[in-house]
Amino acid sequence: MSHSHSHNHSHTHDLNGRNLLISIILNIAITAAQVVGGLLSGSLALLSDALHNFSDVVSLIISYIANKLVRKKASLKRTFGYKRAEILAAFINASTLIIVAILLIVEAVERFQNPQQIESNLVIWLSVVAILGNGFSVLLLKQNADDNMNMKSAYLHLLTDMMASVAVLVGGLLMMFYQIWWIDSVLTFAIAIYLVVMGWDLLKNSFRVLMLFTPEATSIKAIVDDIQTIKPIKNVHHVHIWQLNEQEIHLEAHLDFTEDITLSQFVVILQQIEELVFNKYDINHINIQPEFGKLGDKDIIVQD
Template sequence: MGHNHHNHAHGHAHPQVEGKNLVISIFLNILITASQVVGGIISGSLSLLSDALHNFSDVLSLIVSYIANVLSKKKASTTKTFGYKRAEIIAAFVNSATLMVVAVLLIKEAIERFITPQEVESDLVIWLSLLGIVANGFSVFLIKKDSDKNMNMKSAYLHLLTDMLASVAVLIGGLLMKFYELYWVDPLLTFIIAVYLIYMGFDLLKDSTRVLMLFTPNTVQVQQIVDTISSLDDVKNVHHVHLWQLNENQIHLEAHIDFSEDIKLSEFDKILEDIEEELYHKHGINHVNIQPEFGKCDNKHVIVQD
C-alpha cells in the first residue's frame, strides 16, 4: 500500500499560538464575571447578569482553548499516532456549542423579564459595563492576531468580541434606564445579545462538526480528485475513496487504484509521486494513502460504505 506525507506539507507548519495571551484573557474574564454577578444581583439588572453569564462561558471557553493549544503541540506516540491534532477542533466545537446554550438561556430569561419589567439600579450597570468594555476590549486586542490561525482561537476570539459588544449594549441600556427610566430596554438588550450569540456561533459549530464527523472538506470535490488521478497513465479505475480533514491544516485522502497493467512496485512509487504532486497543487491534499490493485474483484464504486 502506498502511503506518504506530501513534502510540501512540512513547509506549511501549523502557526504557533501565544498561550500567554489566553492566560491574561482568562484572568481578566474571571475579574469581570465576579464583578458583574455581584453587580447584577445588587442592581437587579438581567442584562448585566446575562453579560456575566456570557463572561463565565468565556472563562470556560478560554480555559478549554488554552488546554487545546497546549495539547496540540504534543508529539504523536505509539498510543496516539495522530497526537492531539484534533484537540483544537474539539475545543472549537465545545465553545461554539456553549454559545448556543447560553443564548437559549438568555432568551428564556429575557422573555420572562419583558413580561414583568423590574426597576434597575442603573449607575452600577453603567460602571460595570464600562469595566467589561475595557477588559474585554483588551482581551480582543490580545487574541485578534491569533484568531485567523485556527478554529480554536477563532472561537475564543468570537466569545470575547461578542462579550465586548454585549457590554456596549448593556452600557447603552444603563444610560437609557438612568435618564429615561426605560426598564424594558434591559430584557430587550438581553434578547438581542442572545440572538447575536447564535448568529456568531452557528457557522463555527457547523464547521467544527464537519471536521469531527470526517465529512469531505468544502474546498474539495471528490469527483475532481477521481478525474485528476484517472488522467494519469496506467490508471484504470479509482474507487473506495475516503477524503477527510484531520484538522484545519491537513486533508487526508485514502483510495484504491485499479491499474491497467501488472506494474512493478518501483513503477508504482513513481506514479504515487505524480499523484501526490497533482493532488497537493490542485486540491491542497497533503496526506495520501493509496492501495494499488490489478485485476482484483472488489467493489469499483467511488464511494463504498465500510
C-alpha cells in the same frame, strides 16, 4: 503512503497559550465585578453578561488546555497525538455559546413580562470596564482566529461578550435618561439571538471535522477525474477524504491500473498524485492502495 510537509507551529502555539492565559485572568476579574454589580443594580443584562463572561472563562480554559495538548507528540497508543484537541475544544465552546443564548432568551422573556427598576449608573460603569477588558482580549486572539477553530471559538466568545457589554452600556444610558426599564430585557434577547447566529456556524464546521466529513471546498469528483488522467491509471475508487485538523487534509483511495506495473513505476506515479492533489486541492497526506485485475466494487464511494 503520505506526503508530509514540515510546519513549525510551536512559536504560534506559545503566543496563543500566553494570550489565552491573559484573557482568562481578565475575564475572571470582569465576571466577578459584573456578578456583584448585577446583584446590586438589579440589572438582568449585567447578570446575563456576567453569565456569558463566565462561559468565556470556561471556554478560554478549554481552549488553553487544547492549545497545550495539541503539542504533545504522537505515540504507539496515540498515533495522531492530540491533533484534534483544538477541534474538540471549538465544538464544546460553540455548544456553550448556544446553550448560554437559550438561557438568556428564557430570562429575557420572564423579565420583560415583569420589568424592574435598575441602578443604571453602576450598569454603565461596569459595562465600560467589560468593554475595555474584552476588547483587549479580542485584540490578543484576533490574529489567529481566521486559521484556527480553537482560537476562533475563544475569539467569538470574547467578541460577542464585548458586543453584549456595548448593548448593556446603551441600555444603561437609555434607562438613565429616559427610564425605559424594559430595554434591559430587549437587549438581553438581542444579545442571545446574536450568540445563536455566531455559534451555529462554528458548531457546524467543527462537527463536520469531527465526523470526518469531506471538507466543503473539496470536490471528490474533480479530484478523481484529475487523478484518472495520469497513465496507466484505469480507475480511482474507494475514496475517503477528511480533515484531521486545520493543517491536515487526508486522502485515501484505491487505484486500479491498466497494466501490471513495477513498484518503482508506482513510486513515480505516486509522486505525481501527491504533487497534483497538494498543489490543486491542499491535500497534504495521502494513502494509496494500488490494484491490478482485482475484482470488487469500483465505485468512487464504497461503504466499508
